[in-house]
Every structure is written in C-alpha cells, then in structure tokens.
Amino acid sequence: MEELLKQILERIKDNSRATMTVVECAQYIKVNKDKIRELINKPNSDFPYFKNGSKVIINKSQLDSWLDKISREHRNL
Template identity: 30%
Template sequence: MEKILEEILCVLQELKNSNGKMKEKLTYTLDECAAISGIGKNTLLEETYKEDTTFPYFKVGRKIQVNRSKFERWLEDMAENHTELRGEKLKCVR
C-alpha cells in the first residue's frame, strides 16, 4: 500500500509539473478518488456506508464529495495502520 501511495504522489507531481497551471480541486468525486488511489469505486462506496467510518466524505444532495487533503491523510493513515478495507459486508439502506 505504501508503494502505491508513493506512485500516486509521483504521478500527481508529474501532472502538476507538466502544465504548471494545474488547478488543485478542493474535493474529489468517488471516481476521482478511485483513479487517484487505485482503490475500487465500490470499495470506497462501501466505506461511505460503514457505520463508524473514518472515510472523509460529505454529501451535496445525493452526490458524494471527498475533501482532498483529508482523503490524502486518510490514505496515509490506512497505510500506517495497515488497515484492511472490505473487512465487513456492506450494510446499506437506500
């Protein structure tokens, strides 16, 4: 997981350096989080529906948004604590 995080950071730095004017978004969608982290969208969605989740999301209407800096910290925390995702079955009520 730590190697994945390092690769993600390298790709982001390359993108930022390649055009110099990359505007940093304050929030991500779950699709963007999945693309950046390599974690599947369904796994991230499960994290949003966990009862005592630490996943840094909020909703705007029905749309799920994720705070960029808190998401990066969440990834670091997951790697440092060797946390296993998908440890529980999804218990969501829609």
C-alpha cells in the same frame, strides 16, 4: 508540443482542487469505485467524505491524511 502543455496544465488544475467525486477518488487511490462506496456506506466510517444533496464529495487533503493514517495502522480496506 502546445497540446502536451495544455494537457499538463489541465492535470495540474485538476490536482489543485480541494474535493473530488467518487470516481476521481477511486482513480486517485487506484481502487474500484465500489470500494469507495463501501467505505462511505460503512457504519461509523472514518472515510473523509460529505454529501451535497445526494452527491458524495471527498475532501482531498483529508483523504491524504486518512491514507497516511490507515497505512501507518496497516489497515485492510
């Protein structure tokens, strides 16, 4: 029981972060990480990311808004 509570608290802690990596983003929206990289590298992309050096970071709240927008537009990824 104690181990289960620790796991739940760890997941809550992870979900409260404001940013995520490409791999975390792919897991979050259930797509392949290559699709995330494709969205990032697309010219004039509206995908919500920024870079810290060579590391790509995705803003979680902006990602949620972006997902809402593309869903309303019935856009294909």
